Each structure stands twice: as C-alpha cells, then as structure tokens.
Amino acid sequence: MEWQPTACVLCACNCGIEVKLDGRRFERVRGDKAHPSSQGYTCEKALRLDHYQNGADRLTHPLRRRADGTFERVDWDTAIREVAAAFAGTRDAHGGETIFYYGGGGQGNHLGGSYAGSFMRALGARYRSNALAQEKTGQFWVGDRMLGNVATGDFEHCEVALFVGKNPWQSHGIPRARPTLREIARDPGRCLIVIDPRRTETAELADIHLRPKPGADAWLLAALTATLVQEDLLPHEWLAAHTTGLDEVRDVLAAVPVARYAEIAGVDEDLVRRTARRIAAADSVAVHEDLGVQMTLHSTVNSYLDTLLWALTGNFGRPGTNNPPILFAPLVTFSHWGPRAERFSPVAGARIISGLVPCNVIADEILTDHPRRYRAMLVETANPAHSLAGSGRMREALEALDLLVVVDVAMTETARLADYILPAPSQFEKWEATFFNVETPANYFHLRRPVLDPPPGSDLLPEPEIHARLCEAVGAVPDLTPLRKALAEGRPAFASAFLAALADPALAKVAPVALYRTLGPTLPGGAAAAAGLWALAHKVALAQPAAVRRAGIEGEGLELGDNLFDAVLASPSGLVFTMDEPEDGLTRVGTPDGRIHLALPDLLAEVAALGDGPPADPDYPFVLSAGERRAFTANTIFRDPAWRRRDPAGSLRICPADAAALGLAEGSPARVTTRQGTVEAPVEITDTLLPGHISLPNGLGLTYPDADGALTPTGVSPNDLTTASDRDPYAGTPWHKHVPARVEAVLAT
Numbered sequence: 001m002e003w004q005p006t007a008c009v010l011c012a013c014n015c016g017i018e019v020k021l022d023g024r025r026f027e028r029v030r031g032d033k034a035h036p037s038s039q040g041y042t043c044e045k046a047l048r049l050d051h052y053q054n055g056a057d058r059l060t061h062p063l064r065r066r067a068d069g070t071f072e073r074v075d076w077d078t079a080i081r082e083v084a085a086a087f088a089g090t091r092d093a094h095g096g097e098t099i100f101y102y103g104g105g106g107q108g109n110h111l112g113g114s115y116a117g118s119f120m121r122a123l124g125a126r127y128r129s130n131a132l133a134q135e136k137t138g139q140f141w142v143g144d145r146m147l148g149n150v151a152t153g154d155f156e157h158c159e160v161a162l163f164v165g166k167n168p169w170q171s172h173g174i175p176r177a178r179p180t181l182r183e184i185a186r187d188p189g190r191c192l193i194v195i196d197p198r199r200t201e202t203a204e205l206a207d208i209h210l211r212p213k214p215g216a217d218a219w220l221l222a223a224l225t226a227t228l229v230q231e232d233l234l235p236h237e238w239l240a241a242h243t244t245g246l247d248e249v250r251d252v253l254a255a256v257p258v259a260r261y262a263e264i265a266g267v268d269e270d271l272v273r274r275t276a277r278r279i280a281a282a283d284s285v286a287v288h289e290d291l292g293v294q295m296t297l298h299s300t301v302n303s304y305l306d307t308l309l310w311a312l313t314g315n316f317g318r319p320g321t322n323n324p325p326i327l328f329a330p331l332v333t334f335s336h337w338g339p340r341a342e343r344f345s346p347v348a349g350a351r352i353i354s355g356l357v358p359c360n361v362i363a364d365e366i367l368t369d370h371p372r373r374y375r376a377m378l379v380e381t382a383n384p385a386h387s388l389a390g391s392g393r394m395r396e397a398l399e400a401l402d403l404l405v406v407v408d409v410a411m412t413e414t415a416r417l418a419d420y421i422l423p424a425p426s427q428f429e430k431w432e433a434t435f436f437n438v439e440t441p442a443n444y445f446h447l448r449r450p451v452l453d454p455p456p457g458s459d460l461l462p463e464p465e466i467h468a469r470l471c472e473a474v475g476a477v478p479d480l481t482p483l484r485k486a487l488a489e490g491r492p493a494f495a496s497a498f499l500a501a502l503a504d505p506a507l508a509k510v511a512p513v514a515l516y517r518t519l520g521p522t523l524p525g526g527a528a529a530a531a532g533l534w535a536l537a538h539k540v541a542l543a544q545p546a547a548v549r550r551a552g553i554e555g556e557g558l559e560l561g562d563n564l565f566d567a568v569l570a571s572p573s574g575l576v577f578t579m580d581e582p583e584d585g586l587t588r589v590g591t592p593d594g595r596i597h598l599a600l601p602d603l604l605a606e607v608a609a610l611g612d613g614p615p616a617d618p619d620y621p622f623v624l625s626a627g628e629r630r631a632f633t634a635n636t637i638f639r640d641p642a643w644r645r646r647d648p649a650g651s652l653r654i655c656p657a658d659a660a661a662l663g664l665a666e667g668s669p670a671r672v673t674t675r676q677g678t679v680e681a682p683v684e685i686t687d688t689l690l691p692g693h694i695s696l697p698n699g700l701g702l703t704y705p706d707a708d709g710a711l712t713p714t715g716v717s718p719n720d721l722t723t724a725s726d727r728d729p730y731a732g733t734p735w736h737k738h739v740p741a742r743v744e745a746v747l748a749t
C-alpha cells in the first residue's frame with residue numbers, strides 16, 4: 001500500500017498527513033512534508049486518527065425514528081423525500097424562518113456546509129449558528145467595528161508572541177505550534193508572553209507568564225493598555241496615520257488605576273508594567289487570544305482590550321504583527337460598515353454576529369410559545385446536545401422541535417434525538433477541505449482526496465449530494481441545461497453563462513448546488529464536491545489578483561480564477577494560494593476611511609466601570625474551567641475512549657493546597673457541584689493551578705458501545721455543569737471557563 005496525502009481533522013491547523021492503510025485500518029500516519037503549512041509536523045493526536053475512521057458507532061444507513069424512539073433503516077429515496085417534505089411542511093405552515101441550521105463544519109470539514117446553504121436558502125431559512133458563536137463572535141464583532149475585518153498573528157516572524165487565554169502547546173491554532181514556540185523561547189532576542197491563570201505547557205516555556213485570577217483578565221488587560229498610555233509608550237506617528245479615536249481611548253485609560261487593577265487581577269504591578277514596556281519596545285508583536293478569555297467574564301471587553309494592545313502599539317499590517325488574512329471562503333462575514341442594519345434573533349433578541357445566532361440562546365428560541373420560534377432544525381457536523389451550555393435544557397429543546405434532522409458520520413448524542421439521521425462518508429472517504437485559512441503572509445488551501453472507499457455494505461452519501469437531492473426534492477433547482485451547454489463550450493463560456501444565470505434569484509439561492517450538478521461531474525477523479533470552490537477561486541482571484549499571482553498562479557482576467565481552481569485540484573498536499581507583500585495587511589482595513597477605529601464607546605464605558613473584581617459566591621467558592629484542551633482531548637471527533645493513552649476518564653485538576661484542605665488524594669473521586677448539576681471525576685493534583693481554580697477537560701462524557709455493544713459513558717460531560725444564561729452581554733458567548741463550583745471528596749460508603 002502507498003502513502004496517501006490527506007490532513008488531520010482534529011484541530012483548525014489541519015496539518016498535512018500521509019496515511020498507509022492495512023485493509024481499512026490506518027496502519028501508519030505521518031506528517032506530510034509536502035504540505036506547505038505544516039511541512040511534516042503533526043502532534044501525537046494525528047497518529048490516532050484510526051479511532052475516528054473506524055469508530056464502532058459509525059453510521060452506515062439512513063435512519064428514521066420510530067414512534068417508540070428506536071430507529072429503522074430507510075433507503076435514500078425515502079429519506080430524502082420525507083425530509084424534504086417535512087421541512088417544506090414547516091415552511092408552508094410557519095414560514096421558512098422557523099427552520100434553523102446548526103453546524104456546517106467541524107475542525108476538518110467545511111465542503112458539505114457550503115452546499116447546505118443552498119437548501120436552507122431554498123426553504124427561506126434565515127437563522128443559523130455553529131461553534132464559532134460560542135467562542136469567536138465577540139472578537140469578530142470587535143474586529144468588524146474597529147477595522148471591518150479580523151487580524152491573525154504572524155508567529156513565525158514576530159519578535160514578541162503574546163498568548164492570552166490560549167495554550168497552543170496543546171491546542172495548537174498556529175502552524176507547527178511546538179517548534180514555533182520553542183524557537184521563540186530559545187531566541188534571546190524574542191519574547192514569549194502568556195496570560196493564563198494556569199501554568200500551562202506554553203507558560204512553562206514563556207519568558208513572561210502573567211497569572212491573573214480566573215475571570216480577572218479585564219482588569220489585567222486594562223492595566224496593561226493603561227500602562228501604554230500612562231507611560232506614553234505609544235507610536236504617535238503611526239497612530240496619527242492609521243487610526244482614529246485615540247483621544248477617547250486615552251481619556252479612559254489615563255484614569256485606570258494600574259496598581260489597583262493589577263492587585264485585583266492578582267498580578268504584580270511591576271510585572272504588568274515591564275510587560276507593557278516589552279510589548280511597546282518590540283519591532284513586532286503577534287497576539288492570539290482564545291477560549292481562556294473568550295469564554296469567561298467580560299469576554300467581548302477582553303477581545304477589545306487585546307485588540308487595543310496591538311493597535312495602540314502599531315502592531316498591525318506588517319510581517320510578525322497582526323494581519324487580516326485573505327479568506328478562501330467567507331468563514332467570517334463583516335457587516336458593521338455596510339448598508340444593512342444589525343440583526344437580532346427573533347425570540348431572544350440576541351445580536352447576530354457574522355451571521356450566527358449565539359449558541360447560548362438557541363434553547364430559549366425553541367422552548368417558548370413565541371410565534372417565530374424555531375420549529376425545525378438541520379444539524380450537520382456538530383453535536384449540540386453535548387457541546388452547548390446547559391445540555392439538559394438543550395436536549396429538551398431539541399426534543400421539542402417538530403423536526404430534527406442530523407447529518408453526521410457517527411451515532412452522536414444529538415443524532416440519538418433526531419427524527420432522521422442522514423449518514424455521510426468519513427472525511428477520509430470523500431473529497432474534503434476546511435476554510436480555516438487564516439495565515440499571513442503566505443496563506444494555504446488544501447483540497448483533500450479520498451483515501452479509501454466507504455465501508456462495504458454501507459449506504460452513505462457525501463453532504464454535497466445530500467443537499468443537492470434535498471434541493472431537487474423541494475423543486476428548488478431551475479433547469480440547468482443552458483449552463484451545461486455553455487460548459488460544453490469550455491470554462492470561459494461557462495463562467496459568462498454562470499454569472500448571467502445568477503441574475504435569476506431562484507438559481508442564485510442554490511448556486512453551489514447548481515455548480516455541483518453542472519461543473520461537478522466534469523471534474524477529474526470524481527472531485528464533484530469541489531465544484532463550489534470554483535466560484536470561491538474566482539472571487540479570490542478577482543479581489544486579490546496580485547496576491548494570487550505572487551503565489552505562482554498565472555493568468556489574466558477570468559483565467560486567473562480558473563487557473564487557481566485547477567491548481568487547487570492538482571495539489572493533493574495543499575498549496576499556497578496567496579502571498580502578501582510586507583505592507584499588504586494595511587490595505588485590508590474595511591472601514592470607510594481605511595483607519596482603525598480605536599474607540600468603541602460602549603466597551604470603553606465597561607473598561608471605565610470594571611469595579612472591584614469578579615463576583616464571588618460563598619456557596620460556590622471555586623472557579624471551574626469546564627472544557628480544557630489536553631493531550632488527549634479532541635472535541636467529540638474521537639468517540640472511542642480507547643484513543644486516550646493517558647487520563648482515560650478525564651480528571652479534575654486541582655492544586656495541592658485545595659486538595660489537602662478537602663481531603664482529596666491523587667486519583668480519588670471528587671464531587672463537583674455547580675448551579676446546574678453535580679458530577680464525579682477522579683482527581684489530579686497539580687501545582688499548575690492556582691488555589692480556587694479547578695478544571696475539567698473538553699470532549700468527554702460521550703457514550704460509546706463497549707465490547708458487548710452496550711452504550712457506556714466515559715468521563716464528565718462539561719455542559720452538564722454549565723448554564724446557558726451565563727453569557728456575555730454583547731456577543732452571547734458562554735462563560736465555560738468561569739463556572740462557579742463547589743468540590744467535595746466522595747466518601748467510601
């Protein structure tokens with residue numbers, strides 16, 4: 001058997017890998033040196049991908065729920081006909097906007113979701129969400145208002161690397177995380193700064209580790225940014241040329257009591273000041289914030305202060321700083337500076353950011369008698385019954401729907417609640433890609449080919465085919481004969497015909513499916529699923545022709561987009577699709593005046609009124625981080641608990657002093673109680689945690705068939721402990737890292 005190129009599907013890095021099969025097993029997995037971003041790098045998790053590919057609870061046939069709650073097999077014609085009719089029925093009775101779409105892509109697969117939009121638009125659905133609306137939407141909203149875009153850090157070239165509530169050693173999120181971190185740490189001219197209450201693996205390497213009390217980041221970040229202003233560490237010329245609103249920001253930050261805020265955060269004032277000075281003195285600073293600040297108190301304010309840290313120091317638009325990436329697909333959308341008014345969800349009135357309803361209001365939008373409540377839902381590549389705050393209520397909501405349809409590869413906690421389950425081939429059995437392409441100056445895209453066929457005897461359809469059939473079953477696909485005729489004359493004729501056809505609103509709604517049904521069958525090697533990428537390649541080529549040419553793609557006019565598309569098809573290990581010049585980042589500020597707008601009055605008011613520290617509740621003296629990324633966690637992509645080499649049950653981490661005070665011994669069971677629920681977990685005593693801080697891993701609490709086929713749970717499901725109402729007031733993002741909790745020893749009876 002040959003080594004075959006593909007990618008790891010466990011985190012947003014999507015490292016290129018090569019797989020060697022033994023029958024249907026992944027006999028060996030190694031990093032793909034030809035992958036332009038990962039260059040042969042993987043972490044240990046990729047080597048375990050067989051547990052995803054050959055999971056015992058893979059779905060093999062379309063399933064329909066019986067009245068008694070069990071499932072029966074149906075053929076695809078029946079499944080498609082009944083699912084299409086049921087959604088159309090909801091639309092006819094209550095309006096298309098009562099149909100909700102959740103998911104559309106996990107860590108490894110976004111091709112399917114790009115076709116789901118066709119079916120949803122055809123039905124008149126207007127509301128959707130996915131996991132980004134429980135982590136990144138606060139940051140997106142801040143970015144949209146400040147620069148009409150978002151910026152990502154260039155850690156390969158930076159002098160100072162700043163990670164805020166992010167542990168890239170375990171969670172990655174930057175290319176080749178471990179060698180990159182080691183290089184920064186080893187180089188005396190560079191500096192690694194970590195803001196995390198926990199002494200993480202990344203913090204162990206850091207030159208500066210700021211350890212705020214959990215939930216106190218807003219005070220710490222305010223103190224850092226205030227130091228920049230109060231000690232006048234600002235690059236005034238750069239700020240005058242590229243920003244507005246400095247005076248308003250300066251007024252608020254000048255009044256911040258740095259010493260007091262440092263004390264509230266539990267960080268030495270001198271260390272805060274030295275850190276601010278180090279950031280201000282650097283030629284380039286790259287910043288990456290993640291769940292530690294995005295899923296805790298003040299999360300949107302935190303995102304604002306993190307942005308101010310790099311904006312006030314001029315660390316934008318150059319190599320080694322923070323740059324808006326050229327997206328291959330619209331993973332994030334920006335609307336603040338456009339003509340359309342802000343949108344809000346129909347029942348809870350929650351702000352819709354980047355087109356996404358906050359995850360934390362979905363249950364409220366269903367469990368109500370409001371006439372505009374969501375009544376039917378299509379869930380694809382997601383496990384909201386497990387991954388959304390307040391699982392109990394979320395399940396109640398999913399069960400209260402008139403219709404729940406789930407597209408997945410495995411029998412998940414969400415699939416078990418579905419009326420219909422539509423099974424897809426695994427990500428190694430079909431053409432796939434992700435849209436997590438956010439690097440600068442070189443940006444990468446990887447269209448992956450199938451490595452093996454679906455299991456013998458199974459009856460699966462890839463997502464693009466499912467969505468195409470659903471669109472056809474509701475009569476939403478216009479006659480495609482003219483497009484096919486144009487295609488027979490060649491791609492240039494097809495491009496003109498397709499652009500003209502978009503004037504027909506009915507066709508525009510289902511454009512990806514129309515491409516799949518016309519261009520798709522003509523693509524080499526069965527790459528029909530890639531057809532939608534043709535339009536995306538043209539969009540990128542039209543918007544960024546110079547950057548595409550610098551990546552080595554040639555051609556004038558429409559030829560450039562076609563050549564880019566062909567290069568994508570011809571690059572089984574991925575390709576560089578755009579390459580920036582040093583100052584290009586500056587050209588992608590999306591505000592009308594091309595400047596970064598430093599002052600966001602509502603968030604500045606929050607900074608001015610932070611108060612005396614995070615609230616404390618004597619009934620719940622601990623802060624629980626519910627969902628830490630560890631060596632053996634991978635969301636819920638691996639369902640088989642055997643994949644974990646260590647920490648099989650997902651232990652509760654606690655510091656030695658707290659463990660001693662509570663009489664907890666290493667490995668003994670502890671009981672954790674929050675306002676939402678009570679669970680038990682084995683204890684891991686570690687001095688990496690601060691007193692009063694405890695943590696549980698993400699991705700546990702799944703049920704999986706044991707040797708006899710009986711469904712067996714492993715570990716704690718973090719969202720049995722969380723509550724959907726604990727959320728950010730602006731973006732609605734959850735406070736998973738700040739769950740008030742109580743801990744006790746479980747006494748032997």
Ligand SMILES: Nc1nc2c(c(=O)[nH]1)N[C@H]1C(S)=C(S)[C@@H](COP(=O)(O)OP(=O)(O)OC[C@H]3O[C@@H](n4cnc5c(=O)[nH]c(N)nc54)[C@H](O)[C@@H]3O)O[C@H]1N2
Pocket residue numbers: 010011012135164165166167168170171172173195196197198200212213214215216217290291292293296625627628629630631632633634635698699737
């Ligand atoms: N191994 C592994 N890697 C993954 C994943 C996985 O499941 N497993 N999932 C992927 C996904 S979907 C995502 S979104 C990313 C997330 O990646 P990260 O955000 O890095 O992951 P977490 O471990 O959830 O949280 C990061 C850090 O926040 C810290 N933290 C907790 N409370 C606070 C606080 O109050 N303030 C600050 N400053 N920090 C705090 C925690 O100690 C932790 O070290 O990881 C991706 N990578």
Ligand SMILES: Nc1nc2c(c(=O)[nH]1)N[C@H]1C(S)=C(S)[C@@H](COP(=O)(O)OP(=O)(O)OC[C@H]3O[C@@H](n4cnc5c(=O)[nH]c(N)nc54)[C@H](O)[C@@H]3O)O[C@H]1N2
Pocket residue numbers: 106107109112130131132134135291380381382383384386387388389407408409410412424425426427463626627628635636637698718719722736
């Ligand atoms: N308490 C707490 N909750 C959290 C978090 C936390 O830190 N704490 N983290 C949050 C974050 S950052 C995230 S990203 C979410 C993740 O949670 P979700 O967005 O719900 O997604 P995953 O757990 O990644 O599950 C992916 C699903 O895709 C399925 N799948 C895999 N391959 C395919 C395929 O080819 N096709 C289809 N159709 N399906 C496929 C898998 O079987 C699985 O059901 O969890 C969030 N929930």
Ligand code: SF4
Pocket residue numbers: 008009010011012013014015041042043044045046172
């Ligand atoms: S860093 Fe992420 S994508 Fe790369 S091998 Fe590890 S889990 Fe997979």
Ligand SMILES: [Mo]
Pocket residue numbers: 131135
């Ligand atoms: Mo995530």
